[in-house]
Every structure is written in structure tokens, then in C-alpha cells.
Ligand SMILES: Nc1ncnc2c1ncn2[C@@H]1O[C@H](COP(=O)(O)OP(=O)(O)OP(=O)(O)O)[C@@H](O)[C@H]1O
């Protein structure tokens with residue numbers, strides 16, 4: 141047909157991927173670290189905070205309120221505000237807000253998890269002579285695991301996807317590929333970026349599901365049995 | 366022995382759940398606390414293992430004020446069974462049962478061996494040991510709850526409506542099981558229920574509480590049924606109290622007639638002259654075959670050729686007057702066949718003899734009201 145450009149850009153140029161594979165791998169690794177470290181840190185902080193929240197209910201609502209406000213801030217705005225503190229294009233600038241986002245999901249997950257321990261189970265633990273600490277470690281936390289893990293899955297997947305936004309402040313792991321492709325009107329990096337983000341999220345989620353199977357065989361058949 | 370000495374529990378909101386309760390639960394006996402919802406049964410029970418502390422008064426176990434004992438230590442020596450079993454969902458059955466031995470620091474192998482032994486004692490298939498609680502029926506879970514409470518062989522057992530969440534058939538078998546276990550282990554048991562039938566079935570002594578946490582009556586079941594202290598107790602005991610209390614009157618002394626039985630091999634002609642209207646026919650081994658009406662005997666042959674009417678029996682020495690009454694009601698002759706433990710006929714209980722016994726039993730209920 142006349143008027144149609146001779147050379148049309150294909151959706152994926154495999155040769156480009158081949159040539160840039162080492163760089164793509166580095167971005168993927170950076171992305172994974174920036175996405176997962178905040179979730180891990182978030183979990184470490186959410187456990188004691190959640191325990192305190194479950195123990196002193198009065199403390200819980202204000203804590204959740206504060207964390208939710210943080211959660212509602214647009215991620216880009218937070219990244220920009222943090223630049224003077226943590227530096228432009230550093231991992232920290234991206235990871236600090238992400239850790240707060242993880243907290244916003246994980247603190248309620250820990251509190252809800254502990255609340256999912258049936259009252260009669262807690263009471264029979266008391267009646268059998270568990271000390272409070274031992275009861276927490278041996279009875280309440282293990283029973284809270286499915287709910288906490290469900291929260292952890294949400295936090296992980298959203299963290300993996302949010303890292304990309306960091307590209308706008310110079311450090312976004314695979315997000316760099318979106319900016320690169322968009323600036324050059326070149327779809328291949330965008331497609332690669334999307335595919336790898338989704339893959340990373342899927343792998344992380346699958347690992348968590350496997351962990352859940354392993355950690356809580358007693359909860360597996362609950363829904364199906 | 367567990368002693369409540371003027372115990373009052375007032376909750377923070379001012380609710381008086383237990384009011385000046387004094388009570389003794391003797392060692393090796395089942396003491397039942399029974400009463401309507403909210404009368405303070407659970408509160409009373411939990412003051413024994415200090416899940417709740419009394420506001421006033423003292424609770425003593427074998428003379429030791431429970432408040433002088435550190436709660437976890439106290440509780441490891443007291444078995445506790447509740448309505449929903451309270452099993453740990455994340456632990457296998459065997460580990461659930463081994464919980465207290467673990468807390469007491471037994472080595473793992475010994476604790477597990479003990480758990481397996483107890484599963485068997487409470488009538489559970491040891492094959493269930495590796496399952497999780499959600500894989501068990503309600504009745505099975507309740508048995509595990511009992512096994513868990515007994516695991517460290519505590520001298521005291523507290524049970525808070527342990528059987529009220531299971532269907533009546535399972536409940537009856539769990540009750541039987543408890544009585545069997547009690548005969549074997551002889552614990553000091555405090556058992557809470559709101560079911561008066563369960564109370565009189567299981568209790569050596571029954572404490573009836575009224576709302577507000579006051580004791581209405583403390584008595585053995587027979588006395589309770591025969592002589593309720595007041596209208597509240599009588600009402601709580603419910604209908605059919607007269608018949609139910611016959612369960613506690615022994616059938617042992619009932620006079621039996623031995624002239625109203627005949628072997629199946631007997632010639633019809635040899636029994637035709639019997640003055641009574643019905644004869645109980647027995648086989649060569651003295652086991653009951655049924656009733657024959659003397660007026661309807663055939664011309665000839667033996668009793669083995671006659672069609673017999675079905676019969677009611679009671680076990681002499683084991684069944685109560687209630688069992689004897691039941692047997693007469695099931696029998697077309699109005700008389701009951703008394704058998705011994707091995708099922709051999711010992712004689713016939715006539716309705717007249719039974720009525721006399723019932724009259725005497727009613728006399729024993731002297732001051733009964735309502
Ligand atoms: N923590 C609490 N704070 C205030 N009041 C309470 C508390 N626990 C129980 N009560 C009240 O104390 C009274 C006795 O309660 P308790 O649980 O001992 O009754 P119960 O005889 O076991 O009843 P049920 O048969 O329904 O189990 C009730 O009026 C109840 O509402």
C-alpha cells in the first residue's frame with residue numbers, strides 16, 4: 141500500500157535484548173533488592189508494633205492512622221521529598237518509602253493475625269500453664285501465620301510494582317526501561333520491563349505461597365475440607 | 366479437696382458474678398456446678414486455676430490458698446477442658462495431648478508415648494495421632510481435649526460444659542467415658558454444666574447456683590431430686606423429676622417371685638393350673654424367651670410350641686427402680702423379668718411389688734415440694 145512506512149518497529153526486538161542482557165540483569169537484581177528489602181524490614185518492624193497493637197488496642201488505631209496517612213501519600217512525592225536526605229538516585233530514596241508502605245499493610249496483618257487466634261484456644265493455652273511469652277511464641281504467632289503471610293504477599297507484590305516509580309527520581313530498577321523506551325519511542329525495553337516486573341512479582345508470590353504450605357500444613361485444607 | 370471459703374467475685378463493671386460462695390469439692394469425687402446461664406459457673410471454675418482471681422474470700426486446694434502459687438505452675442497441675450475443646454489448630458493431635466508434659470519439661474519421647482497412651486484411654490484410634498484438629502469430628506476433638514487435660518496426670522480436673530457442643534448420642538457416650546475414666550483415675554473433678562440431667566448423671570455432689578452467684582442447694586443427686594430446697598431448684602430440676610429420681614433408688618431389694626417362670630420344655634398340661642394370668646418362659650440355660658398367657662394355652666405340646674409375647678427385663682443389682690419400672694411398662698403382662706448380670710432369669714417382679722416399692726420411694730421423698 142502506498143504511504144505506509146517501509147520499516148515498521150516490531151513490538152520486541154530480540155537482538156536488542158541479547159545485546160543488553162547484562163544491563164537488564166543488573167536492573168533486575170537492583171529491582172529485586174529495592175523491592176524486597178523494604179518488605180523484610182517492614183516485617184521486622186511490624187511484628188513488635190503489631191504485637192503492641194494487639195496487646196494495647198488503644199495504641200493500635202493511632203498507629204494505623206499514621207501509617208495510613210503515609211500510605212496515602214503519592215509515592216513520587218515521597219521520593220522527591222526524600223532526595224535531600226537520602227540523595228538523588230540512591231536505593232535509600234526508594235526503599236525508605238517502600239518500607240513504610242509495607243508497614244501499612246503488615247501492621248494490620250499482624251494485628252489481624254493475632255486476632256484470628258480463637259478465644260478458646262488462647263484461653264486453653266492460659267489454662268494449661270503457658271507463660272505469656274511462651275504462649276505468644278508457641279501458640280499465638282504460629283496461628284497468626286496464615287493471615288500475616290497473606291499480608292506479606294500483598295506487600296511484596298505491590299512493592300515490586302512500586303519500585304518502578306523510582307525511575308522518575310533516577311533509581312527505579314526495571315522502571316528505567318520504561319523511561320528509556322518511552323523517551324526513544326522504542327517498545328522493546330518497555331515490554332521487557334513489564335514482563336520482568338510481572339515475573340519477579342509472580343516468583344516472589346509463588347515462593348511465599350510455598351512457604352505458607354510448608355509453614356502451615358494445618359491451615360491448608362481449612363477452606364477445602 | 367477444693368474449698369471455696371466465702372468467695373465473692375465482683376467484676377470491674379460492678380457485676381457480682383459469684384456471691385459469698387462456700388463449697389467443698391471432695392478429693393476423688395465429681396462435684397457439679399449447675400445453674401442457668403450467667404449464674405457464675407465459669408467464673409467459679411476459673412477462680413480455682415486463677416484465670417480469674419477472687420475479689421473476696423479464698424480458694425484452697427488441699428488447704429493451700431491458690432493465690433500463694435504462681436499461676437503457670439498452679440495450672441500445670443490442673444487439667445482444664447472446655448466446650449470448644451480449645452485444641453491448638455497448628456499442632457498434631459499427639460502434640461496437642463503432650464502439651465502439658467512438654468511444659469513440664471518431660472523429654473519428647475516420653476511425652477509422646479504418654480500422649481499415645483492417653484489417646485487410647487479416652488477411646489480414640491491411635492491412628493488419629495498424626496492428624497490436625499480440623500480433621501477430627503467434634504466428639505473426637507472433645508475426647509482429645511480430655512486426653513490433653515489428663516496428660517500430666519493432674520490430681521484436679523476442671524471441666525466447663527465440655528460436652529454441650531456435641532449431639533446427644535455423642536454426649537451420652539462421652540459422659541459414660543468420663544465415668545469410666547473417673548473409676549480408673551479417681552480425680553477431683555469440678556464439672557460445670559447447665560444441663561441438670563448431665564449434672565445428676567455425673568455428679569457425686571451437685572451444687573445448684575442461682576443467677577447472682579448464690580448457692581441454692583448442694584446435695585447428692587438423689588437428695589436433690591427428692592428434696593429440692595426451694596421452688597427455684599424444683600423448677601430448675603424440671604419435669605419428670607419423680608420418674609428421674611427413681612434412677613437413684615436401688616432395685617436390689619425388690620422381692621421376686623420364682624413361681625411365675627416355666628421352662629420351654631414343660632408340658633402345657635403341667636402349667637395349665639397356674640393361678641397367675643401370665644408365665645415367663647425360659648430356655649434350658651435360664652434365659653428369657655417371652656410371656657405366655659395361661660388362659661390361651663393350646664390343648665397339648667410343650668411351651669416351646671407356643672407363641673410368646675415379647676418381654677421386658679431389668680438387671681437385678683444393677684438397674685435402678687427406674688429400670689424396673691421401664692421393664693414392667695414394656696411387658697404385656699405388666700410384670701418384669703429380672704435377670705442377673707449374665708442374663709439368666711432370677712425371677713419375676715410383679716406390678717404389685719413394684720407399686721409397693723414406688724410408694725416407699727415416694728415416702729422417702731418426704732418434704733418434697735412442687
Ligand atoms: N469479664 C467480665 N466482666 C464483667 N462481667 C462479667 C465478665 N465475665 C462474666 N461476667 C458476668 O458475670 C456473670 C457470670 O458469668 P459466668 O461466665 O461465670 O456465667 P456462667 O454461669 O458460666 O454462664 P454460662 O452458662 O452462660 O456460661 C454474668 O452475668 C456475666 O455477664
Ligand SMILES: [Mg+2]
Pocket residue numbers: 406407408525
Ligand atoms: Mg460459662
